[in-house]
Amino acid sequence: MIDITEEMVLKQKEKSSYHCDICDKSFTQKGNFSTHLRIHSGEKPYHCDVCGKSFARSSVLISHQRIHTGEKPYQCDICEKAFSVGSTLIKHKRIHTGEKPYQCNICGKSFLEKSQVTSHERIHTGEKPYHCGICGKAFSESCHLTNHKRVHTGERPYRCGVCGKSFSQTSYLNVHNKRIHSEEKRIRPQEKPHHCDFCGKSFSEASYLISHKRVHTGEKPYHCNICGKAFSERSHLINHKRIHTGEKPYHCDICDKSFSQKGHLNIHKRTHTGEKPYSCDTCGKSFSQTNHLTIHRYIHTGEKPFHCDICGKSFSQNSDVTKHKRTHTGEKPYRCHTCGKSFSDRRILRKHEDIHSRDNPCQ
Known part of the structure; x- marks a missing residue:
């Protein structure tokens, strides 16, 4: 063939x-x-x-x-910094020369790299070419999609070099380090002898450095023997396998509900404690989950990243797209148990059921 x-x-x-x-x-x-x-x-x-x-x-x-x-044959003759790829050295030299050869055709802003102007121009066009295959959310940059996908997979490739806690994004790790370990860093700066050759980050344990390096190499040595999916961390594989086994080892001591991951249990516990650690930096409103804060922020930005593939209408939440699509399909999945009438929205069903409650006040 x-x-x-x-x-x-x-x-x-x-x-x-x-x-x-x-x-x-x-x-x-x-x-x-x-x-x-x-x-x-x-x-x-x-x-x-x-x-x-x-x-x-x-x-x-x-x-x-x-x-x-670890070979880096291309060296900057100004600052002596070395690079593994020649094109990276060319880009680096522009930091010294101030050269910005790539210009936005719309506003005239200049950039060091062609990829930067491509990403920037999407601010003007509104283009979001990177789509999540799980929830349909769209992004203007591939790195934002990569970060988002970890919401679904539970992957946390960025590990704290001090305490070993893992995070899905470097920004979350940076916040963690500032809040938790900033004092420790001032007191014990010498206790991180293991350094990353790629980014210079330091770790207190050699095992943390080995795990961290997989962010750069893309290595995923832990494979699921059921579906073949690969992971960079053994703990991520263990969490993933519970999808197949149905195991839920983390129990809520208040209501006894069970979860497959400790992080999911922590989120659930906030329904009992009322804790809302994620605050909107625009209006101050607080939320128990990061994804709820993300959805809320669309109120301020006006962003509507979820689109109906039938008519093109945009929404700030994926659940709103699901409801909207029923206007096209005619689907009415919510049925009244009293009279059998069906509705496209659960809230409309509840209002309808109030009619029966008023008609039969003694029931």
Whole structure:
């Protein structure tokens, strides 16, 4: 069986130039043409023998392998900082020269990198090309989608070097360090002898450094033997396996409800204590969960990231999209047990049931 790359290369072999039938791009060299076709085919024939990650180009694999070897052959002649990739050195030098060669076509603002101007222009266009496959939420930058996905997976790749507590985002880890360990850092700065070669971060234990490095390498050595999903931390795999086993080892001592993860139990306990640790920096309103605060903030920003795929109408909450779609589908999942009438919204059903309560006050 011939694949897309082989088929197109053979097709273009007799011509003086190589033309991609998929995107109309042309090439003068066969090698460049073959490499380009991998964008469409998804082929990644070059594999890292350390972590197993795959690449479409051998040059990208060579650059990637320097993550594992620590090799940094490109050095800045101004500050002597070293880099593993030549293009990173070029970008770095702009810090010294002040050069900002990439300009926004709309407002004229200049940037160091092309990717920065691309991200910036989405402020003007409102484009959000990165979509969560689980809840449909859209983001303007891929890193924001990556952070968001951890809400669903429970992954927490950023570990505190002092106490070992894990977080889903670096910003949460930074807040934790300031609030909990700022005094400890002043008293015992010498107690973090293990340093990350990539970002310079320090850790009190070698095991914390090993776990942290996986943020940079992308290594996920812990695999689920049921579904094959991979994780960077053993604790994340243990939490994940409870999806398959149904195990819920964390029990609420107030109402005896059980949970698969300790974090979920902590969130639940706030329903009893009334604790609301997440505050809106605009109006001061507090919430028991971070996702509730995120949804609330849309009131201030006017952002409506959830879209109806039928009519295009936008909403601030995914649940509102679900309700709205029933106007298109005619679905009425809420049924009155007294008269059998159905409704598209639970609140409308409750109002309707009040009619029966008034008609039968003694029931």
